[in-house]
Structure formats: structure tokens, C-alpha cells
Amino acid sequence: MRPGAANIVQFENVGLRYGSGAETLSDLSFGLAAGAFYFLTGPSGAGKSSLLRLIYLAQRPSRGLIRMFGEDVVTLPRARMPGFRRRIGTVFQDFRLIPHLSAYENIALPLRVNGVAEADIDTPVREMLEWVGLSGRAYARPATLSGGEQQRVAIARAVIGRPEILVADEPTGNVDPDMAGRLLYLFEALNKLGTTILVATHDLHLIPRVHHAQTIRLDNGRLDNGRLDNGRLEAAPR
Template sequence: MLHLENVGMRYGMGREVLSDVTLTLAPGEFRFLTGPSGAGKTSLLKLLYLAERPSRGLMSMFGRDLALTPRQELPALRRRIGVVFQEFRLLDHLSAYENVALPLRIAGRKPAEYREDVEELLSWVGLGDRMQARPPTLSGGEKQRVAIARAVVAKPDLLLADEPTGSIDPDMGERLLRLFVELNRLGTTVLIATHDRHLVESLGVREWRLSGGSLHEVPQKGRS
């Protein structure tokens, strides 16, 4: 699914924010990515959702070596990835419904084909009565739920989430985590970057920890 080998990354001429990162994410795997603020979690996710390119090292995704993949083929790879951005990144002039439907619209699907799915998903994340609301009128938690719904609506092969439950109350956080688990059960590979120890420990799945730009596996304790 995803393999990085000795990957380094820097912004412009700055210092390396990721150094010698080696990881393999197998199909169907569920992982957490933890680490203190500034450790490079968001940078690593940006690499993984193809918003940045590594400065060095090898990176392959869905069986494709990215160094050898022509640029025009990258959008098709990106459409296989669902992303929950840390700062939500919703389009303010579109309604919650249109924001969630965006990946399907980009994929060329007709509104009649996805209307029911989008409405059902929005209801499931507790926004059934806020479908036509625009992001500026939504609370932080509501925006985050719209962002999560947008990331999962196309049933991606890989789901990357950056602090997906940061602005959400614990009950809703647990409900959304169940959504991720359910997606994972249906075959989506999931990687969640979080500070939330409770979230990590509640599932007992494997965890990578980033520290000072270096990645290492956290030994598992208890159930797996």
C-alpha cells in the first residue's frame, strides 16, 4: 500500500523536518501516528497525501514508485486517498452537503448517483439538519465532522487524518472513531495522526511515534 525508505524532507532550503523515515503501511492496516507538536506529523501526512515531495529517499504508493510516476497520473492516486486536514480546509462558499460531495464531483460522478450517500453520511455524523449550512456558520466540531465526511465519502483505499477528533466532544469522537474502524473493516487502510492518548489506547492498534523528524515503532502493550 505505502512504503517509505530513508525518506528525508525539507521545506525550501530549511533544515530537514523528516529524517530517514522508513515505514510500510500494509493494505487494511490501522495505525496511529503520534508525537509532540512540531515533530513532523503534519509534514509526514503531507508527503503521504502527495502535497509535498520527499527531498530524498524512496517512496512508493499503491505499487507505484512516485519518483517514476508522471505528474499527470498523481491526481488519480490522490483520489484513492481520503484526507482529514488538521485545519479542516472546507470551501466556505459551498454548503456542508456540497463540501462533502466534492470528492465525488471531482471523480465525475453525477449528483443523482451520490445524493443519497452524502445525505446519509451527513446524518450519520450528526449534521442531517445542517446540510445546507455554509462552513462559516458551523462550529469547530461541526466543521471537523464535515471534513471527516468529505474524507470518507468516496470510500478511499487510504484514509489519512490529522487530529481528526481535536475539536469534537468525547462522545462524537468515539462515534467518528467507530466510523474509521468500520471503514477499515471494509478494506480502507487508516493512518491517524493524533495527540490524544485516550484515542490511541482505546483501540490498541499499532503506533508510530515521530520525534525530532525521526520515526520509530512504539512497542505494543496489551491487546492488538
């Protein structure tokens, strides 16, 4: 098998420059194995959010090669982007829920956008509400929910379309430590079902809580732990 072929994400010599300044990300070569759980850490400004944006296809790199699901996404035609994005779930620190929609309608949104028939929406939305422990809050608007409740709605919305990879940018940044543990538990449960998970976090206490997680550390836009962390993060082929 070609090296890296089983990886869901593969970076080869990727660099990202905003405008005409210095590179924000440099020489990134690594692969994320399908079904694995990764934490992305590093100091403020190291480039974590930028790296995630490349993976959820909100940004194209300035140089290098990125393959997702076995295909080159740097040269992907725009028309194919929505199909790829559906395979990638995203969760953010600030939840990004639609304020005038209920929890139920926020979770249903990806299905509606993807043209799922109305008759096929209620059951999966109720299953997701139950999974995140919010069946009793289905019709609450985001402003009336706590931070932890809002983040659980956001996670349900991110995964209702069964993405192959879930990318979360500081998902526990606005919740208390107990809730952070509960959110992590949801990520672990998803990971057990086969979803690849990538969580960027400042919260180093979270990392040992997922025993099988691997850590990717960025510093100043480069992989700080070389190309490999504890021998398992697969290096890109040279």
C-alpha cells in the first residue's frame, strides 16, 4: 500500500501565508489515520485555528499538498467543495448556533440544507437531542441555554450528517471543567463509532483523559514534536 494511503488527512510540505507577511504555517507533513483521536496543542498564535481551517476547507494553503479522503483538495473544483464539506463536521468555541432557531431546528439544519425529506428529519434530530442529553430543551433558543447546553447542540448539529472527521476548535473554551469532561465523553463516543476526531485545545488537562489520543503540537507554525508523536502519527512520504 502507498504510504499514507489509509490516512483520512495527509499534508505534504504545506505552508500557509496570509497576505504578504511571514508564513503562519510552514513545512507541515503529517497524516491523520482514519478512526484515530488527536489533540492539537500549542501556544496562542501557533497556528492551530489556521491548521484546522485548512482541514475543514475554509482556507487553501499557499503551498504544498493536502489530501482528504484520498483526494487532492488543493485543486478541488469549487463545485465539489460542498460534497467534501459534508464529510467534515465542525465545532467552535463560540458555538455558532443560529440565534432565532430552537435547539431542534439548529440540529435539523444540515439535513434541511442537504435536501433531506421532511419525513426523515424528526427521528434523527430526536435521537441526537437524546444523545446529547437535551430532549427536554428541544424548543429552547440558544440564548436561553447554558454554554454547555449550547455546545451540545452544536456537537449534535455537527454530527447529525455522520461526518467522517470531526474538527473542533477549542470546544471546551467556554464551559466549566465538569462540562468539558462531558463534551469530551461525546467526542470519545463518536470516535468509538469510527469518526476521526481532531480537537484543538489549550486545556492540557483534557489530553490524558482520552487514553488512546495522540497529540500534535504546533509551535510557531511548525510541528513541534518533529513529524511524529509517540511514534504513531504517521509521517508523510518523502
